[in-house]
Amino acid sequence: MTAPPDVSGSAAEADPEAALAGMPAKAIQGRSLGQIAWLRLKRDKVAMAAGVFVVLLVLMAVAGLLLDRVFDVVHPNTFHEDLVDTEFGTLAPKGAFGGMSADHIFGVEPKNGRDIAARVLSGAWISLLIAFLATLLSVFIGTVMGVTAGYFGGWVDTLISRAMDVFLAFPLLVFAIAMVGVLPDELFGLQGEALRIALLIFVIGFFNWPYAGRIVRGQTLSLREREFVDAARSLGARGPYILFRELLPNLVAPILVYSTLLIPTNILFESALSFLGVGINAPTATWGGMLSEAAAYYTIPHFMLWPGLAIFVTVLAFNLFGDGLRDALDPRAR
Template sequence: MTALARAWDSDLAYSFRTSPVAVISALVALVCIGGAVLAPLLAPHNPFDLASLNLMEAFNPPAWVEGGEANHPLGTDDQGRDVLSAIMYGARVSLLVGVSATTFALLLGVAIGLLAGYFGGAVDAVLMRVADTQLTFPTILVALLVDGVVRAALPRELHDQIALYVVIFAIGISEWPKFARTIRGSTLVERNKDYVLAARVIGVPGARIILTHVLPNVVGPVLVVATLNLGQAIISEATLSFLGVGVPPTQPSLGTLIRIGNDFLFSGEWWITIFPGAALVAMVLSVNLLGDWLRDALNPRLR
């Protein structure tokens, strides 16, 4: 039996096949992610090619509305950009920020959680008090604070160049306590098990015990947290961009597109903000539903 066949017959695969919500969510997420990743190949237009923009085509409605054009299925915005193409390219930025910020938070949180859980004592007390303090502040507030401090410390001409990295850092640094507390709790259980005690007795260094013995046995719950946190990171980026402190206008994300369209929502050009908003909801909801399914599927009490 091949590895693929064994994976298909596993409990996790069976749980996925028998869950309509998980299957539909996976398909929606696949469409959103595939459209974003393959935007240069699939998008009907390049919305960021200034030479191809035509202001005479601005505010064209969707193709099925009177006055719409077939070459702009979801209409155009105030600059004549194709809304469908802008959504696909904007989703790339949103996904890039979400995945990068989640990865950064995961690496930092796992490292801190392992140290706190394995060594305990004063190390655990200090690190967890820092995590508890940060958890009292909303993610957006921490991200706004970090973004404001970085922008104030750096020259104005560098703001647009590093804006993407600042947003990734701001969101990631505000989300690490979730991973740290999850890993710390699992590590507290694992460090007193026989295999860890045996490794200590034979003189295995603590760093090696943490990386080769403890980490593989506590990483499972982190995957669930990471899946759920990805949707939160995308929402945080969209919120920051909507407030005007996210990615620069030259690299608009879904949040930026929603902010731009919001200025024209009550003047009749509803499609400029409704469609990017619907794309954001579909992406985040599908990822969160997959995270919920994964959490239940990996919970032995629900088997």
Template sequence: MTLGVSETQSPDEGLPTDALVETAEAKEIEGRSPGEIAWARLRRDKIAIASAIVILLIILVALFAPLIVKLNGFPPDQFNKLNANGDPLLNTRDGGIPIGGLWGSGTSSEHWLGVEPQNGRDVFSRLVYGTRVSLLVALGGTIIAVVLGTVIGMVSGYFGGWVDTLLSRLMDIMLSFPSLLFVMALTPVVASRGQDLLGIPDDNKLRMGVLMFVLGFFGWAYLARIVRGQTLSLREREFVEAARSLGAGPNYVLFRQVLPNLLPTLLVYTTLLLPTNITAEAALSFLGVGIKEPTASWGRMIADASAWIESNPLYLFFPGTALFITVLAFNLLGDSVRDALDPRAGRS
């Protein structure tokens, strides 16, 4: 009679407890890439999940802004002087302050977040459309900065020599610029010249493009410095030496060997740069060199609300809260992504 494992017996039955534990651990580790391990850590992070949900909701609001505003029934640029009953919304004797509502903001079943002083535009509609403008400008500036910083940093670190010296000095120059002052000075000038040369009316579309370009142009140097340092290390690794020994050219090595190993760094930097650009766009619009009337943006709304903070505090509260929640969610998600990709740098 031959001895063997019965049909109903598991292959692991009869093994010592220590062996079973080692087998289970081996099954968990087997076939898991660094990306899968990082994703597993990220899914266990409650802060990351909550931040991702908030960001997803904000993106959906920006994408479906026209449909959301239709539920309210008041376009963002429409002046409203009367409510559905024909009663006035604004007190013209007090400078156009909204009548009634929470804290004198004009909130009602028609205007959920109230109306703006003087013109009666619906705050909810302008807040929703402001989400689209703020995210679009921030995303465009971030893409430009990441592309420029990645390409320049890789070229500088990989080729070295005079190329590295020249590009490194360029990074130093860009990092030494007071970028906010240059953005404030260049944005209206470039928008005005572009309007004259291209024949585009200044309807804020050109101004949005200029903001994207300026934010991206002044935001790439810090990432380029990081990418350069990592490229200096990666170019000495065995897989890069093997590719070069097989006759691979610089383009293949940079974009097929080096770039994939930089993706975790680029992902983290992108999640941290987006809220920075959102805040920068709001600051520029607040200072009057960003998005102008009648296009809605959070910074423009905050600037307009500063004159009415005593009589209508909710007018400032809603765009300020939206900006705060968005920036906080992106920053928390960026920290969580960094911790998932590099657990040694985890938060306590």
């Protein structure tokens, strides 16, 4: 019979506290909800790529505005009749692939030889400016109306909800066409291009607020019954405090996600209005206006390809980034 092994010498090594006694203590660092969401978003490679593209697109739009209106480097409205072939009685760009060259990387327009790359670059700031400001207007109105309806309820909720139904049933496209027809040359000190931009921002933003309002109202109805709201009421908090300190901070995530998904919708709507001729007046370059002009030259596909591709890629990038942002802020909704 063998004696049991002597473990007295290894007692210190077996004791976890003794083993960690000589190691430096490391403080545990907490993470905020924003940091956790950022870590989730970084793991979504598609959303990150789309976000990088959106940032580059915004920088490109700002550069196009500065190069065109400030530094006068890009000339989207300069005619190059020498690049248009009229030998056989039809207008067509000279050279292969729509006149593509080192000086005109996207080719030139078949009608007057304007550089397509310069017009696509200059049209980016028009589309993004209208889409961003219209989204900001609709989200602001929708948030105010949705929070008010969801929190107070009763006749206030009924009144605002019926107003949402009226706006949702409103023929927005017909109204925009009719409004442009009676628009004066000058209004509120604005005229020309600035007046058209302000009109499109108002029409798109003001009449689209019910979409954001319904989402915010539904979230508010759920949040107002949560324990932290009851705790605030029990401590004597009044309506304004609960609205601004308890409800609105918890509505930031759905509002932000919906905004990223509403921007591409507004880009498409602005392009549709410009395509129908009720958007920005020529010769200002817009993606929808370029598609409208290209419709008459269906045998020259490059004229329609570049503005259509710009709209497609921009809308796709915003949608992918919005989907990734939604998954990062609310992983339970996946």
